[in-house]
Amino acid sequence: MSLHFLLQMRVLILLPRKAHVFMKLSTADLVLARDAAIDLQTHTIYSDGVWLPDQLIDYLAGEGFGLAAITDHDRVDTLVSLQRLALEKGFPLLVAVEMTTTWKGELVDILCYGFDPENNYLAELAQDVARRQRENTMQVCNFFHQQGYTLAEDEITAILDLPGSGQPFALAALLKKGGYETPGKMLREAGCDFATSDPAAVVDAAHRSSAVALIAHPGRSDGFVCFDTDLLDELRRDVPVDGLEVYYPAHAPEQMEMYREYAEKHGLLTSSGSDSHGPDKKPIKYPAQLSRNLLERLGIQVK
Numbered sequence: 001m002s003l004h005f006l007l008q009m010r011v012l013i014l015l016p017r018k019a020h021v022f023m024k025l026s027t028a029d030l031v032l033a034r035d036a037a038i039d040l041q042t043h044t045i046y047s048d049g050v051w052l053p054d055q056l057i058d059y060l061a062g063e064g065f066g067l068a069a070i071t072d073h074d075r076v077d078t079l080v081s082l083q084r085l086a087l088e089k090g091f092p093l094l095v096a097v098e099m100t101t102t103w104k105g106e107l108v109d110i111l112c113y114g115f116d117p118e119n120n121y122l123a124e125l126a127q128d129v130a131r132r133q134r135e136n137t138m139q140v141c142n143f144f145h146q147q148g149y150t151l152a153e154d155e156i157t158a159i160l161d162l163p164g165s166g167q168p169f170a171l172a173a174l175l176k177k178g179g180y181e182t183p184g185k186m187l188r189e190a191g192c193d194f195a196t197s198d199p200a201a202v203v204d205a206a207h208r209s210s211a212v213a214l215i216a217h218p219g220r221s222d223g224f225v226c227f228d229t230d231l232l233d234e235l236r237r238d239v240p241v242d243g244l245e246v247y248y249p250a251h252a253p254e255q256m257e258m259y260r261e262y263a264e265k266h267g268l269l270t271s272s273g274s275d276s277h278g279p280d281k282k283p284i285k286y287p288a289q290l291s292r293n294l295l296e297r298l299g300i301q302v303k
Helices: 003-014 053-062 079-089 122-146 153-160 164-177 183-189 199-208 229-238 253-266 288-297
Strands: 037-042 067-070 096-103 106-113 212-215 243-247 269-272
Touching (some): 053 079, 122 153, 122 199, 153 164, 229 253, 243 253, 253 269
Parallel strands (some): 037 067
Antiparallel strands (some): 096 106
C-alpha cells in the first residue's frame, strides 16, 4: 500500500462530515391570528384520499385557510415534494404524517407533526409498513387464485401499485366488480389486513425526529379504540403521546369537552382536523386558537 494512498485516506478521514441542511419549509416564520382557519388532518391520493395534492392546496388557499396539514397514512416519502408544492403556491403546509398502529387488537392512528421531511426516524417505519402491506396483498391474491377465483392480473398489478393504505379497499372493490357479493367476508378469510406499527415505536421515532405525536380521532369507534379517560391513562403509561386530536367531526360535543379537559389536566397538546379525503368531505375551518399549544410548540405564533 503506497504512502500516497495512505495520505489520501487520512485526509478523507479528517474531513468533517457535511452537515445536514434543512430544506426551507412553507411554515417558516408563520404568524396566525387566533381566528385563522386551520385543518390539521387531510388526505390525498398519496394514501387513501382522492384529493390531488395541488387540488387540495388550491382549495385550501381559495377558501382562506391560514394553515393545513396533509397527513397521508404512513407516507413520509412524499413530504419533500409536498413542501416544494406548498412553497410554489405560497401556502403554509405543516410537515405531518398519520401513522397506523395497533393497540389492544384495534387501530390507533397517531398524527406526527413538525419533523425534518428529509431526515427523520419515521421513514423507516413507514417503509416497513408499505413492504408488509404489499406482501399481504400478494398473499391474499395468491389465496384467491388457489381457491379458483378469477381476478384480472392487470388489475392486481394496479392494486399493488397503490399506496398501502388503499390496497385493502381496492381489493374489496375488485371483488365487488367481479360479482362477488361478500367481499368483506372473502377478504377476512383470505387473511387481508392493514399493516400497522407499534404505537410506542412510532412515538419514539417521532420524538427522536424532534416531532410531536398525538392520538388521531380518539373518539372513533368504527374499528378504532374509542378512548375514555381510563383508556387514555392506560395507553399513556406505556406510550408517551404528546396530545389528542380533540376537535374532529365525528366526535360528539361531550367527547370533545372530555378530551379538552383531559388534555388541559395533563398538559397535552390539542389538534383539530376534518379527516377530509376528497371534495365530498371538505376541510373544516377550525380556529387556530383551538390548537394554539400545538402550533406554538411547532414554532408557529398565534396572536
